[in-house]
Amino acid sequence: MSRIGRLPVEIPGGVQVDVKGVNVRVKGPKGELQRAFSPAIEIKMDGSILNITRKSDDAAERALHGTTRAVLANMIHGVSKGFEVILEVEGVGYRAEMDGKKLSLFVGYSHPVKMDAPAGVSFEVDTKTRQIKVMGFDKELVGQIAANVRSVRPPEPYHGKGIRYQGERIRRKAGKAGKGAK
Numbered sequence: 001m002s003r004i005g006r007l008p009v010e011i012p013g014g015v016q017v018d019v020k021g022v023n024v025r026v027k028g029p030k031g032e033l034q035r036a037f038s039p040a041i042e043i044k045m046d047g048s049i050l051n052i053t054r055k056s057d058d059a060a061e062r063a064l065h066g067t068t069r070a071v072l073a074n075m076i077h078g079v080s081k082g083f084e085v086i087l088e089v090e091g092v093g094y095r096a097e098m099d100g101k102k103l104s105l106f107v108g109y110s111h112p113v114k115m116d117a118p119a120g121v122s123f124e125v126d127t128k129t130r131q132i133k134v135m136g137f138d139k140e141l142v143g144q145i146a147a148n149v150r151s152v153r154p155p156e157p158y159h160g161k162g163i164r165y166q167g168e169r170i171r172r173k174a175g176k177a178g179k180g181a182k
Contacts, residue, residue: 005065009050009073015080019045024072028079030137031120035075041068050076078137085146087132091161094153096125096132103132107153107163115152121145131166 011017015028024043025034037043040061042053052069054061077083089096089107097104103123105113117123121136132149136142146165155162157173164170 003066005052005054005069007069009052009069009076011048011050011076012080015076017045017050017076019043019050024075026072026075026079028076028137030079030082033075033079033138035071037068037071038064040064043068043072074139078139082135082137083139083142084133084135085142086166087134087146087149088164088166089130089132090155090164091153091159094161095127095130097127098123098125103149105149105152105163108161109153113152115149118145132163 015026018025018027022037022039022043023034024037026032038061040055040058041064042055044051044053050072052065052072054065074083089105091108094107096106099114101117101123103115103117103125105115107113115123118141120138121134121141124133124135125131126133134142134146134149136145150163150165153162155164155168155170157171158175160170160172
């Protein structure tokens with residue numbers, strides 16, 4: 001049995017979960033999420049606890065068991081507390097600003113790169129620490145938008161300039177070593 005999959009998912013107060021067969025709808029103070037899961041996995045609600053079980057011990061169903069439980073737990077956590085990813089802007093002259101609801105990135109191009117936040121996601125910029133916060137209630141969407149922001153100027157290995165996740169370590173390269181040798 002999956003160690004993750006057999007753990008029950010507790011539903012906090014203020015969150016409504018509606019299970020109809022393979023379709024699960026979660027509604028909370030931050031927003032509403034809906035998802036269809038595999039029919040091989042059974043989702044049962046007992047009061048304020050969700051139990052996830054699988055019908056057989058097939059390898060594909062074993063793989064889905066823990067994943068289904070983790071996705072459900074993330075949906076419930078997202079609509080109750082939300083998720084955030086912090087990005088750091090590193091480099092001389094590199095900065096990020098908010099232009100209304102758009103994120104403007106000044107990262108070494110001839111023009112600022114402007115990015116819109118999709119519904120359910122918001123940006124917050126701290127100009128002193130040069131950090132960008134990507135916040136929302138859908139973990140998958142928040143992670144994808146953060147990856148899109150990082151892909152505008154990923155960190156380079158020689159000087160470490162670029163946009164990186166908070167706490168991300170960049171493997172540095174030495175650069176040219178043979179300047180004076182003949």
